[in-house]
Amino acid sequence: MTETTKTPATPPADAVPTRPAHGLVPLPEAAARALLLGGGIATAASTFLAWTWTSEFPGDLTVTGYPGGLQVLSLIAGILTAVFALASYGIRGLGWLLPARNNAPLVLVALGGFGVTWFTAIEIAAKLGGLANWETGTWIAIIASLLPLLGALALPPDNAGTKDFFKSYLPKPDRIPAPQPISPWMQRAVITVVSIIGLAVFTYGIDTEYGELFIGFLIVVVFTIWAMHTAGLLDRFSAMVAANRSFTLAMGFLAAIAFPFTQTDDHYANIGVNILIFGTVALGLNIVVGLAGLLDLGYVAFLGVGAYTAALVSGSEFSKFSGVQFPFWAAALTGAAASLIFGVLIGAPTLRLRGDYLAIVTLGFGEIFRIAVNNMDGESGPDLTNGPNGIPSIPDLNLLGFNFGEAHDLGGFTLGRFANYYLLMVLIMAIVVTVYTRAADSRIGRSWIAIREDETAATAMGINGFRVKLIAFALGASLAGLAGTVSAHVTYSVVPNPYQFAGSTPPNSAFLLAAVVLGGMGTVAGPILGAALLYLLPEKLDFLQDKSLLAFGIALILLMRFRPEGIIANRRRQLEFHETGQLDVPDTETLTDEPAITKAGA
């Protein structure tokens, strides 16, 4: 049987393509599944061997009997492969992993294990100079991790009608059988467990100590999530989330609060607080871009306005008003109000423009802010911001006697300076999320979406376009200003340079927009996830350095090609980008979010 080679000769043109007996690799199905299971277990086992002889490679892979560094990721991927393989045997209790009984998730988990193991092996050889640095364990690992992939590719493809690898091996089924109805308490238990796993995964990602580990982490996470997506598990989970919205939100915040308590090094809390600041600003931008559809390319200026305002009233000796020291709540309000005023000042003349014109003008205003701040040093302009030197030595916050600059002991955990600010930012993030969700689901939110959909029709329905756009603009601006007030204290000083249009590190307007688009416009979780990714990538992959902008450009283009709605899809945008012709109504079966034939592929 060599049907693979014959495939070109047999045209798959007939209406019902017959499911072939095997896939790319000519093996009977029983053998394929056995390979999958055995290979998964073997991969996991191989991580207990030594993979190299020197501890020069980060993570110390020399110990036999104890996986370290990247080996842990191979171990997890191997176990996942084995578990999915067992589920594909129809073992009782694991059926929920593969509700549609399709093979795509198997291919993907196998790819994940293969990817991370081979990546590690190649990195060892590249870093230490040659294959001689591989131990027997490495050889076993690369063979063991290849086996599940061969097994998965030997299984008949889910969609045999096409020769395109992606569409035949990795499609998402059109329909996924409806889950057994489970009680609300069970649903909440599932959400809780997922939050805990999410926190663990996220913490692991932030705590990765070197770039290789972060890349390995991304490989495993991306393939695992992709596998769960094709299995339909993500759809089922989002249905659960939709039914338990407030509970999920509460769990999400609990998980966010728990993060600093899992950390021993305040450095990671610093990353956490920066991600939160970045995410909060991205969420504010999401009101402007995602809901009202106004392309704002100078948004970071509002973060700057907030930060500078807070710095000026912080009591720093370098501030123009060094005598004044507002309490934090007043400084936060002042910062938000100053941003709001700037938002209105910039919005009022520009929001009469539509589309591309608005984008260009906001880009201009964003740059004007930075240049103006750069020049307000008393020589080229009024003396206000100390020009390029900025305002340094901003004192730490002190809230009701709680000094944010000192480490505090709380129930056995030590919370450092950044952890304190992190918790404050969680609170601010909670405020911003509440503002976002409440505004979106109201008369004003509907008019934003209407303006985005069709401005002419919206004004003809009685919406004062200018007014509601200005409200969106001002609200977005003040939320960014609010985040800016905290960011000024976290970074000790404010300088003009970060508030630019594009740069290699966040926050800057291009990164903010990328976070919104990448994560998923018009969603709450999307921009936060996008912000986390965009913050961590340049932080962890220092070899990217000045090439990070190029890398993100490429990544964004690829994303727009394959998943234009962003990582987390808004229901509306999902339907906008993937012509399904399906009605958006609950059915006896869960509708999947991707059609069999996408518009792009047709």
Added chain:
Amino acid sequence: MRFGGLTAVRSVDFTVNSGEIVGLIGPNGAGKTTFFNCLTGLYIPTEGTVSYKGTVLPPKPHLVTKAGIARTFQNIRLFANMTVLENVLVGRHTRTKEGLWSALLRGPGFKKAEKASEDRAMELLEFIGLAHKRDHLARNLPYGEQRKLEIARALASEPGLLLLDEPTAGMNPQETRATEELVFAIRDMGIAVLVIEHDMRFIFNLCDRVAVLVQGEKLVEGTSEVVQADERVIAAYLGEPFEGDPGQAEAAEVAAAESTPGTTKGDAQ
């Protein structure tokens, strides 16, 4: 109304009384849609004013809608990625006033207003027969239902005058019939209707009064009988034969043959 050198609508004086259904007909490019756009403030008329219930309306679409004139569009302009219910709720915009603050604070007043809006929107959806599709995206509705939804959205703004731009374009005869019933029902709610249509049977069945617009100018206005009998209207639709032209008879025949669909429609009444 002028676009550069082109005068699309010129000195059209026109009145719609309450409780009336008035038709506006004319050949393609006559300026009917432009006239609607002037009425609703989408275009700022180069000359002239629009007044409603005795007050002159400013040429701002949202103020016109607030004053009580609502419209539909010739090319359907629904909010494609909003649900059916949300589309109608947007139509309620001028009759509700919950701003950003009440949305953020979510007091009891907000919940009550949202509930009332939703109830009213559901009533309208019942009225046009789309209540069962409230959670569908507008873009997924079949064409005829999209037209109906546009009418419901316009009605949601509680207008005193409803402007319909070719409400039956692209509909089959049954759907056209149903739309006719719908327009009568709207009139019975006490709403005056001004309707543009190319389907003469529909227009003459429906309207108390019909005005004919040709090349931006009002040619005739009157009851169905008056308009149908008017020679100039027929000429405007079919073109006039040139007097004394050689082969004039043949030309007229060709012209008549080419415009047969129009003729039958016009003559059927």
